[in-house]
Amino acid sequence: MNFLEVLKKLWEGSGFSGLGWQSYVMIAIACVLLYLGIVKKFEPLLLIGIAFGMLVSNLSLVGDNALYHADWWVGKEAVANGINYGEVMRHGGFVDILYIGVKTGIYPSLIFMGVGAMTDFGPMIANAKSMLLGAAAQLGVYVAFFLAILLGFSGSEAASIGIIGGADGPTAIWLTKSLAPHLLAPIAVAAYSYMALIPMIQPPIMRLFTTKKERSVKMEQLRTVTKTEKIIFPIAVTVITCLILPSVASLLGCLMFGNLLRECGVTERLSDTVQNALMNIVTIFLSISVGATAVGENFLQLQTLEIIGLGLLAFCFATAGGVIFGKIMYYATGGKINPLIGSAGVSAVPMAARVSQIEGSKANPSNFLLMHAMGPNVSGVIGSAVAAGFLMAVFK
Amino acid sequence: MPTVTSLESQFSFFAFGAFFAACLFVYCGEEIYMPFMFLAAAAESAESSAEEIIRGPVDALGYSGLGVLIVFAVLLVLMVFITVMSKLVGLGGKKAPAAPAAAPAKAPAAPASPAAKQPAEKAEDGAMYVTLGGKRHAVTVEEKLPRFSVTVNGKTHAVDVEECEKEEAEQ
Incomplete structure (x- = not known):
């Protein structure tokens, strides 16, 4: 072997030889996402992990150095014969191993456990009617689903795209990994990006569908919710929802388990671990593995743009659905409910509730809607999980 | 303008739920009963692909409507449960x-x-x-x-x- 051959071998083994134009574009996109996460603080806890996963996986695509093998997960052989987990464990890259948690649905469920442990369902229990707003805001899911079918996506793909309208990242990942794993990267990126953009997307729609008089409505202070109610709630919700929609048991079961740890008062240590350590660890694993699936060849396609467009429409219709139903409740209750809390029915907790608060206080500076909006907001989490469970039951 | 009490407003929402259920019933009884047929078909033929379930925009519209109804139904059941639970625990409605x-x-x-x-x-x-x-x-x-x-x-x-x-x- 002469000197030139050694140099040639080194070049062929380097990352440069395997990089195509798509890889460079993906690296640029990853850098933009890193900028948005770090400088603009758009969902930084997730977006930075997703962007870095995207960056790393597009730098080392060749041979044994590949961190992620898309063919093993969404290739024709995997679709026809199932995933060869033995091969993944023996020869898989770092992200391949982490991706098992996404593929099996463990990460979204564990994230839901953390969300449950961090969420106070008190405002929703105090004002049970607000649950209907959480249901109305799921309109965006089904509008986007319908539009995706019109654009030529298959039923499973349309269902996965529609769930972006639920404004719930883990739910979107949970559904997509089963129904349309090849679309996981664009759907996850769209879902988390739009969640971060909620303060920009929602206000114009909220103002479009409401009058200043409606936005100025001051709502009565919520009643106190007892500890007994808070303990019974997660147990009962688990029983009821799992009986009606067993497909959603892993998501809602974990959400309610986390909430029970928080409310029962005898498991502070576990609740603390779920809220902090476990949640952080799973967030790191989930974000890196989802970001790493955004390999240029799969991501840079026309359908990615279609998904991003449909995702935006889904968010808009979800907001409109919640606000319009809020108006119905405004009239039904004789003006006691501020329609702005309807927009919080999309489940981006607590961002959407904060937007309701901000818009309400703009219309009436003494208005205080945050806790009233938290009711629809947390019921939106349940609503989007139910919507996902329905789509899973139909299309899997 | 007469004041709407908490009980009245809750009743109006239960009535709304009942109206939804009635609509669903009528919907299923009429010629347009496709959503439930789709569901049954999906359950019976697990091997059939999802693409076969959706055969056009009308199917998609039917599924969308059914999905919205199911989300409302589940959350309505939870709402009723929470209201009843609050009453039973004896603190519902107290400010x-x-x-x-x-x-x-x-x-x-x-x-x-x-x-x-x-x-x-x-x-x-x-x-x-x-x-x-x-x-x-x-x-x-x-x-x-x-x-x-x-x-x-x-x-x-x-x-x-x-x-x-x-x-x-x-x-």
């Missing part, structure tokens, strides 16, 4: 305890500055008081960080902690 109407007679001397804000202090009876412009008022504080509400003499005021912290930092 948060209001602030005591009057300040106690033996209030301490007021500070000199008229608009001086004093931190809330705890009295012997456990109630919270704040001295504003020399007058002592009973308050209830509900924490909803980063914002919380303070009820002074029955009037609720929103307090933004982040804003207060900014003001303090500026000072």
